[in-house]
Amino acid sequence: MKAKTFIDQVEVIVRSGKGGDGATSFRREALVEFGGPDGGDGGRGGDVVFRASEHVNSLLSLYYDPKCFAQDGGPGQGQKMFGKRGKDLIVNVPQGTEVYEVDSGLLIADITEAGQSVIVAKGGAGGYGNVHFKSSVNQAPTEHTCGGAAEEKRLRLELKTIADAGLLGFPNAGKSSLLSVLSSAKPKIASYPFTTLNPVVGTIVWNDWAKARMADVPGIIEGAAKGVGLGLAFLKHLERSKVLVYVIDMAGTDNRKPWEDYKILKKEIEEYSIELAERPFLVVANKMDSGQAKENLERFIEETQVSPIQVSCAEKSGLEEFKTELRKIVEPKLKFHHTHVEAPDLKDMPDTTGDEIPEDALRFATFLKLEKPKEKSHPSRGNIH
């Protein structure tokens, strides 16, 4: 059997650590007459934490190891020694993981942002040692409390990939090819249907470093909503996409009719989810390098009243146009803001041959930061005045 490489749904058991019991102990020391109680508290049990990581893209590790158990807290000891705190168990999950409780079916967490962490099972509190029970009337208490119980539950994790755009199309339409020419992702490309069996995400970068993620999912065929082919189960990976990109094989390979392909795709998506069908979308006519494509395109426009973006992944044409259209919908946020300074015309520069450089001339030195630097908030951070 071929080893699995991608898992988007898994059931796990999580159990937090039990709190350590408090201790009952008395100080016994030579020459100390009234030692008194000195039993320390138990340590608290560890939590089970799910944390979203950019470096994990599947729930595979949980599929092979579905038991997530945190460490128990250590018991308290004499000489007022606290028990050891149980170690938290931090499980890295992909961004876009939904966590459901199996018994109730409730969604208890949706972990989307990188670094976001959620405690899914809280560790038991440590018990009190007998040192806490000392009072004026009870100088030698023997009671202590037990540590808090561990929490145990069954959880179902479901991954819904986070991508700004999702590629949709018949097998062999060139979805993976499009992703590979637009991003540095390396999905498998081949001339047989269902080459892509798992979602693959790539990042498209614009000239100003704006970025968007695009997901490639397995191809859809007629009847997919009823489970034909690979069905529509993987469409959940597009549920969080802002825009759907329909990729149509305009070459009409294997006597396909591109306009019918488009109508079938639309119908299947509608059957899967009306909401998804109503998302903003782009239509890409791929394989425009082939002889038949031009002819098919005319008929396509006639039949569907949609004029698609013409692309050829083989010749890498039409890609910039696609990126421009995609950007309009995705509106990626820029992480870095370049403050572009317009260089003034050197003809207008005043004479600088004198002893002092006139203030006007400084405008032409665009590499100088002429605005006042921001005041530092604290002298210890290098603010020497």
Ligand SMILES: Nc1nc2c(ncn2[C@@H]2O[C@H](COP(=O)(O)OP(=O)(O)OP(=O)(O)O)[C@@H](O)[C@H]2O)c(=O)[nH]1
């Ligand atoms: N002539 C031509 N062939 C292309 C173009 N784009 C993709 N192909 C070919 O079409 C075939 C299918 O491409 P893929 O990118 O694997 O198609 P896919 O839509 O990802 O297919 P599945 O993963 O099976 O759903 C490959 O043999 C590609 O080389 C193109 O622009 N022009």
Ligand SMILES: [Mg+2]
């Ligand atoms: Mg593919």
